[in-house]
Amino acid sequence: MRVKTRVNVVSDVHGNAKDLAIAGDGADALICLGDLVLFLDYADHSRGIFPDLFGVENADLIVGLRTARRFDEARELGRRLWAALDMDRETAIESAVRRQYAELFAAFPTPTYATYGNVDIPDLWPEYARPGVTVLDGERAEIGGRVFGFVGGGLRTAMRTPYEISDEEYAAKVEALGEVDVLCSHIPPEVPELTYDTVARRFERGSPALLDAIRRTRPRYALFGHVHQPLVARMRVGATECVNVGHFASTGRPWTLEW
Numbered sequence: 001m002r003v004k005t006r007v008n009v010v011s012d013v014h015g016n017a018k019d020l021a022i023a024g025d026g027a028d029a030l031i032c033l034g035d036l037v038l039f040l041d042y043a044d045h046s047r048g049i050f051p052d053l054f055g056v057e058n059a060d061l062i063v064g065l066r067t068a069r070r071f072d073e074a075r076e077l078g079r080r081l082w083a084a085l086d087m088d089r090e091t092a093i094e095s096a097v098r099r100q101y102a103e104l105f106a107a108f109p110t111p112t113y114a115t116y117g118n119v120d121i122p123d124l125w126p127e128y129a130r131p132g133v134t135v136l137d138g139e140r141a142e143i144g145g146r147v148f149g150f151v152g153g154g155l156r157t158a159m160r161t162p163y164e165i166s167d168e169e170y171a172a173k174v175e176a177l178g179e180v181d182v183l184c185s186h187i188p189p190e191v192p193e194l195t196y197d198t199v200a201r202r203f204e205r206g207s208p209a210l211l212d213a214i215r216r217t218r219p220r221y222a223l224f225g226h227v228h229q230p231l232v233a234r235m236r237v238g239a240t241e242c243v244n245v246g247h248f249a250s251t252g253r254p255w256t257l258e259w
């Protein structure tokens with residue numbers, strides 16, 4: 001009798017170390033598609049690096065401005081707040097991110113395969129990724145006889161999050177994967193139903209390169225996160241089942257793939 005392989009997949013962890021510690025239970029491997037860091041919780045403005053530094057009232061203000069797409073005003077508020085802080089911005093953010101990474105990477109089970117989200121800081125990951133945690137970006141891994149391809153980060157936006165790259169650089173990483181059984185990325189392919197956030201009431205940036213790769217190479221699955229409350233969480237694009245798994249921070253539940 002053939003033994004099945006089970007993989008649990010999470011994305012958009014955003015500080016949820018408690019549930020991350022059990023996210024791999026019952027699975028042969030855990031896959032994490034990024035956004036470990038919690039900078040600001042749009043559902044609970046008291047959680048994250050921003051309110052820890054500047055208070056909940058300012059978190060309320062900046063969420064309101066960003067939700068209204070008043071990005072210039074949001075950036076101006078941010079500039080004023082950082083200017084009044086008694087330490088430089090990079091030092092303050094790195095210190096807070098390091099505290100979160102220490103807790104989150106310690107919660108990863110073995111084995112874990114992970115790639116970066118747009119709010120992550122890739123340069124810090126080698127310090128925290130212990131043996132058994134494999135970090136991939138524009139790279140492939142074989143799990144249970146299937147080939148998984150990983151593409152981390154996001155595309156450039158007005159939000160200017162830490163790991164946003166050009167369309168050309170992102171497309172080169174997608175191209176480097178070749179044909180895979182499961183295409184894993186932080187952001188979705190550029191499909192309106194998959195990129196629209198129903199709570200934020202805006203389209204997030206999806207990748208045209210991912211969509212092109214799905215149509216050309218026809219992977220069994222395309223897995224991604226980034227959009228927390230998508231218009232559609234699952235749909236087919238040609239032969240490929242596209243699944244948003246970016247609900248982990250709020251639900252604490254991984255998505256499971258079994259074969």
